[in-house]
Amino acid sequence: MSRIDMTANQQLPNSHVAPQEACYSVSNNANRALKILLQASQSELPTEFFRYSKDVVFDGRSTTGDSVCFPCPLRQQEACAALKALEGCAVAAIADLQRKKCYRKIIVSLEQVTCFLMSAYITTLDGLDKSNPKIRDRLPDTDLHDAQSILYRRLSAGLYETRNAGVFYHIHGSLDASTTLSMIGLPPFLPGLTDYGQCIKTIESSVKRFSTSELELRNQRFRQAGVAALTQEQYRETPHGRTLNSLPPYTIRSLEESTPPIPFEGQENRAERYQCLRGIRVIELCRVIAGPTIGRSLAAHGASVLKVTSPQIPDVPFFQLDVNFGKHATSLHLKDPADRAIFDALLVTADVIIDGYRPGVIARLGYSPEVLALKAAQRRRGVIYVAEDCFGGSGVPGAEWSGRAGWQQIADCVTGVAWEQGSFMGLNEPVVPPFPMSDYGTGSLGTIIALAGIYRRAIQGGSWICHCSLSQYNLFLLSLGSYPTEVQDELRRLHDPRFFELRHSDSVDEVGKRALHSIRRLHPRLFTDSVMQSTYSAGFDGIVRWPREALDVDGLRIGHVRATRPNGFDNPTWEGWEEDKTLLDA
Known part of the structure; x- marks a missing residue:
């Protein structure tokens, strides 16, 4: 599929359409998105991260990589490519604390970014994807209330x-x-x-x-x-909107300053290319997609990520196939005294906590950021607390909706993303966009701030609270503007007519299914082995196929050493974790 040719783009009053180029290039506009992201992040991230941005290359060499692939008006590919680039800057900075290197080229694969944004829809188990009815019999039933199956x-x-x-x-x-x-x-x-x-x-x-x-x-x-x-x-x-628009895409604040810097240890004796978060322990208290994506990405950099879910709380069965790569996954019910004792023992050596629940839920169980920072001070080793939610603005005056429950579709509707999608489709009504793209984008935000917290602890010491939200990702996305008129016209011409027959009330499953059918026809390369990889999963007893990591950084290995597994598959311990390093080279 050739790139979209464009003629002159007329700017309308109050429009959010970016300046036009002779031929639209996702890679060029990913560079623009990165500049906007860096500017918005000045107050939050270590200054050392920014100097690596000059080493970023957006790989759009293939026609597919540099094409707009989604039937959507907003620049999702460019937004996530920029976030992946900043993630690359963060791990490059961490790696230079471990082993100084004069130059670290950071490559972001635009094809793999595109796959990342629809990962839940293209990951398969023995060839069965999310929409195949036979997949239900292959997954442990964590849909405890039949909210998905009926x-x-x-x-x-x-x-x-x-x-x-x-x-x-x-x-x-x-x-x-x-x-x-x-x-x-x-x-x-x-x-x-x-x-x-x-x-x-x-x-x-x-x-x-x-x-x-x-x-x-x-x-x-x-x-x-x-x-x-x-x-x-x-x-x-x-x-709430005024307040959130005044905030950066994420925030990082100190929880305590009494604990000393915690340097990275032992990297000098490792192989030429290595995973920079080896030795970092992460407890993931999350369900569904956005929060677990943070854990999955940290695991790709070598962190030991232990996902903790309760057997009494439901989760979407299929999403575990997608987001549990690289981790161990255990079951603990934190209202049970015996399980709390086990959890407390795990906390003793944990470096990072990821909280993906509604604000206040984990705190009411006795594990607020302040309580964990106090425990960290007592052990003389700081902790990084990453809080991901829907509405954003926790603790910020004026953010009146910060405590509300929400999910990806809720954020897409409240911030205006759904109305943008519906308008693009020729409707005078909102439509939730295909795929949980804001979930994955928010997971990328959370990964960046987790890395920033780890970096700050290594340099400054202390404990850190890091906030991100689905709504803040959407505001960053919207700040990039919509595609030029000619690009949108061409997307409407190229994609399947059935997609544009969708209405506001169609389910996210139906929207995603029709979009995926169209993308498979237009961009078959996204589904080839050059972009996907496979391995056997003991937890799911079958061959799992999923997108490769989108990021490559000189001197580092990025990928998973453990196949995905269901929630609750592993024992609640940091010891005896298996590794399959051949996955890094697959």
Whole structure:
């Protein structure tokens, strides 16, 4: 597929369209995105990270790599390529603390960035992908409340029109649909309702009984995730939107300054190319995609990442296949005294905590950042606490929605991303974009700040609290502007007509499935072995195929030494972890 040729782009008043080039290049615009990201990050990251940006190369040598691949108006490929580049700058800076090198070339593969953004949809187990009904029999059932497996309940997470024509609200049953369905006056289960269209009609008819303000009140009362679908302009006019727009894409703050610097040890005796986070221990308290993506990326740099989930709390079964690479995964219920004792023992030598729950959930269990910083001070070794959530702004005056529950679709709707997608599709209504791209982008934000915290601890000592959110990723994405008109026109011409038949109420599964079908036709190279890799997973008892890492840094090895596994597969210990270093060379 050739790159998109463009003619003159006319800037409209108040438009967010970037200046046009003679031939649109993702790599050139990834460079522009990196400059914007670096400028936005000045107050938050170690100054040493920035000097490596001159060594970044965006590899768009193949036609596919330098093409806009998604049927979307926003620059997702460029945004994530910039984030991966900054991740590369961070690990280069860490590596230079370990072994000084005059020059470290940082290469970001644009093809693999594209695959990263749709990883959950292209990862397979014995050839079975997310949409194949046979995959259910191959995965441990962590869908404890049938929120994923029963279509009617699955569609309790959806975007529907309200009582006011042209006003839309995204309800979200999270991982237990019963409360949300009851909240809008529907029974938790309707065994006879199995038709996709009828499920949508039934749920939307109930949502249409309410105004947005009434749904907001019910959301608050029942503590559900849900939000009105706002345009960019509407979001910026809210107190929360104004506050978040004043913040950088992430924040890093000191928790305590009493603990000494913790230098990296033993790297001088390692192989010529090595993983720079070897010896770093990470506890991941997360579900679904965004938070676990942080852990997966840290594992690719050599960290020992232990994912801790409760057997009593649901998770999406298939996503574990995608996000659990490189880790160990164990089950502990932190309300059980015996399990708490085990968890406390794990904390003694942990360096990084990743918290992907609603703000305050882990704190109420007794493991707030402040409590963990106190424990770190007592052991004389600082801790890095990475908090990832939906709305952002935790602890910031004016961020009135910071404590709300939310997911990728909620962030896409509240910040204006869904309205941008719908408008691109020729609709006067919002549509949630294909694939959980803001999840993966947020995972990249979290990876960068985790690396920054680790770096600061090595240089300055202390403990650090790092915040990122789905909404902050979306604001960075929106700051890059939409594609020029001619690019959008060409995307509409190239992609399958069936994709553009989608409406606001179509599920994320349907949107993703149609987009993927179109991308497979247009960009078959993205699905070849040059971009994907395979290995046997004992945990899933089959061959898993997943995207290769998008980043290459001189002197470093980046990739996983453990196959993916289900939640709860491993014992809760730091000892005796297996390694398969051949995966790094596959």
